[in-house]
Amino acid sequence: MTGYRIRPASESDGPALYELWQGLRQHNATVDRRVIPAPVAESEFIVDFREVLARPRSAAFVAAVDTSLAGFIAGTIERNLPDRLPAEHATVGYLWVEERFRRQGIARALFAEVTGWARSQNGVSHFEMAVLSADDAAAGFWRSIGFSPFIERLWAPLGGAEEDA
Ligand SMILES: CC(C)(COP(=O)(O)OP(=O)(O)OC[C@H]1O[C@@H](n2cnc3c(N)ncnc32)[C@H](O)[C@@H]1OP(=O)(O)O)[C@@H](O)C(=O)NCCC(=O)NCCS
Incomplete structure (x- = not known):
């Protein structure tokens, strides 16, 4: 078992977080080739x-092991569609270990x-x-902490359903 400490991310974590974030983006692109990292x-x-660190409605935490990072999470408060209540919810933009x-x-x-x-955060209750549908590990994790499927994001090429996805 690794000894780790969870703490708020700070500016000095930037270079290490960039490396982890690149790993996350590469992982997502591997899970589904429709994900094309810019x-x-x-x-x-x-x-x-x-900018994220300066935003009051965003937060980022890291898991530190000695002087390196084992993982990170970034959360923010998003507005809902204007016709659905509650007006805002929390969301996790990135999570990587x-x-x-892992485990x-x-x-x-x-x-x-x-x-x-x-x-x-005021007014936030959920x-x-x-999440990538093809990411079984991610699905297992989110399910284990109480998440359930809600709205599904669909994808199709403009050329029509017969074109390669
Ligand atoms: C998903 C991820 C963040 C889990 O990180 P982790 O530190 O290994 O997760 P934890 O150890 O806290 O796991 C908690 C529980 O989640 C579930 N879980 C975690 N990984 C799982 C997997 N690969 N398959 C099925 N269930 C899993 C288990 O119930 C686990 O409890 P257990 O180990 O006692 O069985 C990590 O695998 C990861 O970084 N994956 C790539 C990026 C990603 O998918 N990010 C999330 C999508 S936004």
């Missing part, structure tokens, strides 16, 4: 990351931290989020 340089990532640290409760601990943060 090229994002480390410098661009760092600028965006600083490095392969060698040790790190994702669960990261999610608990985001949940605590989301509870402190989570909604997108």
Whole structure:
């Protein structure tokens, strides 16, 4: 069992988080080839990351093992469609645990931290989020902490159903 510590992400985590985030994006592209990661340089990532840290309605936490990172989570508050209540919900934009640290409760601990943060946000009482249908591990994780399928996002090429997906 690895000793890890969950803490809020800080600016100095930027370069390490960029590496983890690239791993996450590569993972998603491998799970489903319709996911095409846009090229994002480390410098661009760092600028965006600083903005996220400054946003009161967003939060990011890392799982630190010694001086390196085993995983991270990023949460934010989103507006719902204007015709559906409640007006806002919490969402998890990114969640990643490095392969060698998996199945040790790190994702669960990261999610608990985001949940605590989301509870402190006025008017927010639930989570909604997108997940890749083909990612069985992710589905297993979300199910294990109480998520259930809600709205499904469908995909089709403009050329028609007979074209390759
Ligand atoms: C999904 C992911 C975040 C889980 O991280 P983790 O730290 O291994 O998860 P935990 O150890 O906290 O697991 C908690 C529970 O979730 C479930 N779970 C986790 N991984 C699972 C898997 N591969 N298959 C089925 N269930 C799984 C189990 O019930 C597990 O409890 P258990 O180990 O006692 O059986 C990790 O596998 C990952 O980073 N995957 C790639 C990126 C990703 O899918 N991100 C989430 C989508 S946004």
